[in-house]
Amino acid sequence: MSVFRDSDNLHAYLTGFLWILRLTGVSAVIALVIGVLLAAMRVSPIPVLRWFGAGWVNVFRNTPLTLIIFFCYFALYATLGVTLSDDLNLNNYWLGVVGLSAYTAAFVCEAIRSGVNTVPAGQAEAARAIGLTFAQTLRIVVLPQAGRAVIAPLGSILIALCKNSTIVGTIGLLESSNQMKQLINDNGNAVIAIFIVFAGTFAAVLVPTGYLFGWLANRLAVKR
Amino acid sequence: MSIVLYDYPGPRARRRNAILTVVFGLALVGLLWWIYRKFDEKGQLAGILWKPFTESATWTDFILPGLRQTLLAAATGMVLSLAFGLVFSAGRLSEHWWVRVPSGVVVEFFRAVPLLLMIFFIFYGVPFLTHRPMPAFWSVVIGLTLYNGSVLAEAFRAGIRAVPIGQSEAAYAIGLRKNQLMRYILIPQAARSMLPVIVSQLVVLLKDTALGYIVALPELLQQGVNVLSANKGNVVAAAIVVAAIYILINSTLTWFAGWLDRWTQRRGLRPGRVAGAPRPGPAAVLEPQG
Amino acid sequence: MRITRLVAVAAATVLALGVAACGGDGNDGGGGQGGATGVVGKAQSQKKLKIGVKADQPGLGLQTGSTYEGFDIEIAKIIAKGLGVDPASIEFVTTVSANREPFIQQGTVDLVVATYTINDERKQKVSFAGPYFVAGQDLLVPVNSDITGPESLDGKKVCSVSGSTPAKRIQTEHPKAHLQQFDAYSKCVTALAGGQVDAVTTDDIILAGYASQPQYAGKFKVVGKPFSTEPYGIGLKKDDKSGCEKINEILKASAGDGSYKAAWDNTLGKSGTPAPTLDASKLTNCG
Numbered sequence: 014m015s016v017f018r019d020s021d022n023l024h025a026y027l028t029g030f031l032w033i034l035r036l037t038g039v040s041a042v043i044a045l046v047i048g049v050l051l052a053a054m055r056v057s058p059i060p061v062l063r064w065f066g067a068g069w070v071n072v073f074r075n076t077p078l079t080l081i082i083f084f085c086y087f088a089l090y091a092t093l094g095v096t097l098s099d100d101l102n103l104n105n106y107w108l109g110v111v112g113l114s115a116y117t118a119a120f121v122c123e124a125i126r127s128g129v130n131t132v133p134a135g136q137a138e139a140a141r142a143i144g145l146t147f148a149q150t151l152r153i154v155v156l157p158q159a160g161r162a163v164i165a166p167l168g169s170i171l172i173a174l175c176k177n178s179t180i181v182g183t184i185g186l187l188e189s190s191n192q193m194k195q196l197i198n199d200n201g202n203a204v205i206a207i208f209i210v211f212a213g214t215f216a217a218v219l220v221p222t223g224y225l226f227g228w229l230a231n232r233l234a235v236k237r
Numbered sequence: 238m239s240i241v242l243y244d245y246p247g248p249r250a251r252r253r254n255a256i257l258t259v260v261f262g263l264a265l266v267g268l269l270w271w272i273y274r275k276f277d278e279k280g281q282l283a284g285i286l287w288k289p290f291t292e293s294a295t296w297t298d299f300i301l302p303g304l305r306q307t308l309l310a311a312a313t314g315m316v317l318s319l320a321f322g323l324v325f326s327a328g329r330l331s332e333h334w335w336v337r338v339p340s341g342v343v344v345e346f347f348r349a350v351p352l353l354l355m356i357f358f359i360f361y362g363v364p365f366l367t368h369r370p371m372p373a374f375w376s377v378v379i380g381l382t383l384y385n386g387s388v389l390a391e392a393f394r395a396g397i398r399a400v401p402i403g404q405s406e407a408a409y410a411i412g413l414r415k416n417q418l419m420r421y422i423l424i425p426q427a428a429r430s431m432l433p434v435i436v437s438q439l440v441v442l443l444k445d446t447a448l449g450y451i452v453a454l455p456e457l458l459q460q461g462v463n464v465l466s467a468n469k470g471n472v473v474a475a476a477i478v479v480a481a482i483y484i485l486i487n488s489t490l491t492w493f494a495g496w497l498d499r500w501t502q503r504r505g506l507r508p509g510r511v512a513g514a515p516r517p518g519p520a521a522v523l524e525p526q527g
Numbered sequence: 528m529r530i531t532r533l534v535a536v537a538a539a540t541v542l543a544l545g546v547a548a549c550g551g552d553g554n555d556g557g558g559g560q561g562g563a564t565g566v567v568g569k570a571q572s573q574k575k576l577k578i579g580v581k582a583d584q585p586g587l588g589l590q591t592g593s594t595y596e597g598f599d600i601e602i603a604k605i606i607a608k609g610l611g612v613d614p615a616s617i618e619f620v621t622t623v624s625a626n627r628e629p630f631i632q633q634g635t636v637d638l639v640v641a642t643y644t645i646n647d648e649r650k651q652k653v654s655f656a657g658p659y660f661v662a663g664q665d666l667l668v669p670v671n672s673d674i675t676g677p678e679s680l681d682g683k684k685v686c687s688v689s690g691s692t693p694a695k696r697i698q699t700e701h702p703k704a705h706l707q708q709f710d711a712y713s714k715c716v717t718a719l720a721g722g723q724v725d726a727v728t729t730d731d732i733i734l735a736g737y738a739s740q741p742q743y744a745g746k747f748k749v750v751g752k753p754f755s756t757e758p759y760g761i762g763l764k765k766d767d768k769s770g771c772e773k774i775n776e777i778l779k780a781s782a783g784d785g786s787y788k789a790a791w792d793n794t795l796g797k798s799g800t801p802a803p804t805l806d807a808s809k810l811t812n813c814g
Binding site: 279285286294297298299360361364368369370371372450451452453455463464466467468469470471472473 | 635
Binding site: 119202 | 241242243244246250254257258261262265272275276279281345346348349350351352353354355357358361362365366440444445447448450451458462472473476479480483484486487488491525526
C-alpha cells in the first residue's frame with residue numbers, strides 16, 4: 014500500500030474515481046429518461062416510433078460499448094462536429110456520457126418493457142374504460158406499476174453502468190482504468206496492491222448497492 | 238399487452254397518428270440526411286476509404302483472423318463460464334455455511350469489479366506472481382470466465398429457485414436427499430429454462446471480448462479497426478464495418494435466444510404456473526457489462 | 528459423499544484452468560526462461576526467435592496482412608541472421624508501448640525491436656543493445672499550421688498514445704498544452720486530419736511514416752525541430768551481457784557490409800530521405 018503514500022498516486026486514484034462517479038451519476042439519470050421514452054415509443058400506436066425504438070435497442074444492445082464510445086468521438090464529435098465543451102477533458106467526458114446513456118437506455122427500455130408485460134391486462138383495460146388516453150394510461154396506471162416491478166433489473170443495469178464507465182478511457186479520459194494502467198506501468202512491483210485498492214473500491218461501492226436494490230425491490234414490489 | 242394500452246384508432250386517432258407518423262418520419266429522414274451531408278463534407282464517404290472492403294485481402298488478412306480470435310475467446314469463455322457458474326451456484330445453494338459464504342463472496346466480488354480492470358490485472362499481475370508469461374488470450378478468457386461465470390451462477394441460482402417448491406417438497410417426501418433432488422429434479426427443469434439466458438450471456442461475452450484492446454489481444458476490434466486503419470487510414474469506415482459485423486452476429490444470437498425461449502415454452506419443458514403461485518417476474522438477468 | 532463430488536468437480540475445473548493457462552502460452556520449455564544461456568544460446572539451440580515488434584507504425588513496424596514490414600522488421604531480420612536463425616523462423620509478436628518490458632521480463636518474447644527508446648527507467652527492467660537509430664520527439668501538424676515547436680503548444684490540443692514517453696514528456700514539460708490520449712497513433716492521425724487536435728507528437732520517424740501514407744499525402748508536415756533524443760535500442764532480458772555484446776557486434780557488421788543501408792532504403796528510405804549512418808562508437812557498453 015506504500016504506493017498510495019505518494020500524494021501524486023493518491024491524487025490519481027481519487028481523480029479516476031471522481032470521473033467514474035460523475036459519469037455514472039449523470040448517465041444514469043439521462044439513460045433512465047431516454048429509456049422510459051424508448052419504452053413508450055415501442056408500445057405506442059405509431060409504427061414509425063415503434064421502428065425507431067426497436068432500431069435503437071437492436072443497434073445499441075448488440076454493439077460493444079467500446080465501439081460506441083469510439084463512435085462518439087470519431088463520428089459524433091469529429092465528423093458531425095458536435096462539440097460539447099471547449100475543454101478537452103470535459104468534452105471527452107460529455108461524449109462519454111452521451112455514449113453511456115444511449116447504450117444503457119436500450120437496456121432500461123427492455124427492462125421497462127418486460128415490466129409493462131407483468132402489469133395485468135385488466136389495469137390497462139380499466140384505464141381505457143374510464144377514458145384515459147394512451148399517454149395518461151402509461152403515465153398514471155401502467156408505468157408506476159411496471160417501474161416497481163423492475164427495480165431489481167434496473168439495479169443491475171445501474172451497477173453495470175458504473176462498471177462500464179471505465180470504458181470511456183478509450184477516448185483518453187483519465188478515469189480509473191487509465192489511472193490504474195498508468196500506476197501499474199510506473200510501479201510494476203505493486204501490481205497486486207494497486208489492483209486490490211481499485212477493485213476493492215468498486216466492490217465496496219457496488220456490492221452494497223446490489224443489496225440495496227434487492228431490498229428496495231422487495232419493499233416496493235406490487236403485492237397482488 | 239401493448240395492444241391493450243390504446244383503443245382501436247377511430248377516425249380522429251387515425252388522422253392524429255398519420256400526422257405524427259409524417260412529422261416524426263420527416264424528422265428522422267432529415268436527421269439521416271444531415272448525417273450523410275456531414276460525413277460527405279469530412280470526406281468520410283470518399284471511395285479510397287471504403288475501397289479496401291471490396292478487396293478480399295482486407296477480409297482475409299485483418300477482419301477474419303480478428304473475428305476468429307473473438308469467436309474463439311467467446312466460445313472458450315462460455316464453456317469455462319458454464320463450469321464456473323455451475324460450481325458456484327451449487328456452492329451458494331449448499332446447506333453448509335462454510336461452502337455457501339465463500340462462494341457468495343467470490344460471486345459478489347467478481348460481479349462488482351469492472352471487467353477491464355480484471356483483464357488488465359490478470360495480464361500484468363499473475364505473471365508478476367508466477368514469473369511466467371500470461372498470454373493476452375488467456376487474460377481475456379479468464380477475466381470473462383470469472384465475470385460471466387458469476388453472472389451465470391446467479392442466474393442458475395434464480396432458475397433453481399424458480400422451480401415450484403412443490404417439486405422439492407415431493408422429492409423430500411419420497412425420501413430423496415439434497416444431492417439427488419438437485420440432480421434428478423431441480424437442475425433438469427431449471428436448465429431448460431436457463432438456455433435463453435445462457436445464449437444471451439454469449440452475446441455479452443462476444444461484446445466483452447472487445448475489451449481485449451487493453452492488452453492488445455488481436456481480436457476483431459483491434460485488428461479490424463486499429464491495425465487496418467494504420468494501413469489504410471480509414472478509421473471511421475473500418476469502425477462502421479466492424480460495428481455492422483458485431484450487430485449482425487449478436488442480433489442472430491439474440492434472435493436465437495428468443496426462439497429458444499419460445500421453443501422451451503412450446504415443448505412444455507418450462508415449469509408451469511401452479512394455481513396461486515406468483516406470476517413470473519421480468520427477465521431475470523440483464524447484465525449489460527461492456 | 529455429496530461434498531466429495533462437488534469438490535471433485537471444482538478441483539477438476541481448477542486443474543483444467545490451470546493446465547490450460549500454463550500450457551496455452553505455447554512456451555517452448557526451458558528456452559522461455561532464457562536466464563542462464565541468454566538469447567544467443569536460445570537462438571543456437573532452437574533455431575527460432577520470438578521478436579516483439581509494432582504492428583501499426585507505417586515504415587517502421589506495420590502488420591500488412593499476414594506479414595510485418597518496416598525498418599524495425601528488417602533490423603530484426605539482420606540480427607536474427609547474425610545469431611544463426613533463419614529470418615523465416617522468426618515469430619513476430621505484436622507489442623504495444625506499455626507491454627514491451629513485461630513481455631521481455633516474462634519471456635513472452637526474446638527480443639524487442641519496436642521503436643524502443645533507451646532510457647534509465649527502462650534499463651532497470653531490461654537490457655538494451657544498440658542504439659541502431661536515433662530519433663527525436665517531434666510534432667506532426669497540418670501543412671498550414673503555425674505551430675513551430677513545443678513552445679507554441681500552450682493551449683493547443685496535442686495527441687499521443689496513452690502511457691508513452693512522448694505523452695509523459697508533454698505532461699511534465701508542457702503542462703499548458705491539452706493532451707488527448709488514444710490507444711493507437713492511427714486514431715491520433717485521424718483526429719489530426721479531422722481537426723480535433725492541433726498536433727500529434729511522438730518520434731519524428733514514426734510521424735514521417737504516417738505523413739507519407741497515400742491517404743495523407745500533402746496534408747501534414749513534420750515540424751522538423753526535434754526536442755529530445757530518442758535512441759532506439761534492441762530490448763533483451765536484463766543482464767544478458769553475452770546477448771547484448773553479440774547484437775552490438777551484428778549491428779556494427781551491418782553498418783559495414785551495407786545491410787543496414789539496404790534495410791533503410793527498402794523501407795523508410797522510399798520517401799527519399801537518405802540512410803542515416805550507424806555510429807558504432809555510441810553503442811552501449813552492455814555493462
